């Protein structure tokens with residue numbers, strides 16, 4: 001696609017924008033066009049226009065569970081974190097736009113004496129990304145509190161119920177439907193005591209700070225293998241501290257592959273494959289990546 005066509009179609013986008021500025025791993029080549037829509041209408045209009053002109057569309061939330069490859073992303077990338085951030089509370093029902101950050105939602109709901117989303121404090125992505133991944137922590141996950149999500153699909157917004165979203169461990173129906181976009185989500189919580197909920201959030205945060213490396217990463221790189229933990233398995237395979245270029249298996253928590261500064265997506269992919277191969281050879285365990293790899297090599 002010629003650059004001037006993208007300029008004409010999406011005049012408020014940023015062009016040739018390095019995506020490493022928008023990912024937790026601080027890795028990622030340029031987006032041809034990066035749009036941060038200020039409203040759901042602007043998002044839908046851009047998505048429709050893109051489809052009409054055969055421009056591929058990629059959705060980015062907080063960029064906390066993606067590995068954007070070094071060649072970047074062709075066509076239009078729509079980033080929802082920091083735009084689309086409205087939260088509405090009515091009794092125990094909460095509606096949050098796709099771009100609301102999960103830790104913010106945890107704080108907001110706890111402050112309104114609503115229990116159920118305290119676990120979200122440890123998950124740095126957006127509501128949209130959390131539905132996509134069925135994100136979870138500390139023994140809870142999104143599906144336990146999510147009622148519905150408004151999903152833009154095939155020219156219309158469909159309110160999909162929890163049971164139609166096919167939510168399971170770090171999976172949703174959106175994985176099989178790359179054109180779908182989560183616009184907002186509805187949760188039902190329970191009444192609680194604000195100060196107790198805030199104390200719980202604080203406790204979760206302290207646990208996090210003590211157990212996580214203080215370097216750019218995508219959090220957990222691999223999913224839990226049956227009956228085990230990827231961090232334990234990788235450590236048992238003797239891989240803590242293993243490096244490819246500037247990406248390292250963290251000595252603090254082996255399921256975090258950290259960027260030591262200047263690391264590339266190709267190095268991260270090589271290290272992911274190396275870890276999988278060694279764990280398979282040494283322990284006979286198959287590790288599946290949790291991180292979503294997108295973009296061009």
Ligand SMILES: Cc1cc2nc3c(=O)[nH]c(=O)nc-3n(C[C@H](O)[C@H](O)[C@H](O)COP(=O)(O)OP(=O)(O)OC[C@H]3O[C@@H](n4cnc5c(N)ncnc54)[C@H](O)[C@@H]3O)c2cc1C
Nearest residue numbers: 061062063064065066125126128129130135136182218219
């Ligand atoms: C330090 C750290 C700790 C973490 N801890 C946890 C944890 O405890 N538990 C956990 O589950 N995860 C954890 N994660 C991973 C990550 O935060 C979650 O997977 C999160 O839900 C991803 O949300 P995001 O908005 O950043 O999505 P992104 O990384 O931007 O995108 C992830 C995928 O979702 C898609 N997507 C995003 N938004 C939308 C949307 N609106 N509509 C359609 N598709 C969309 C993207 O296209 C992409 O395929 C951690 C990450 C980091 C960096």
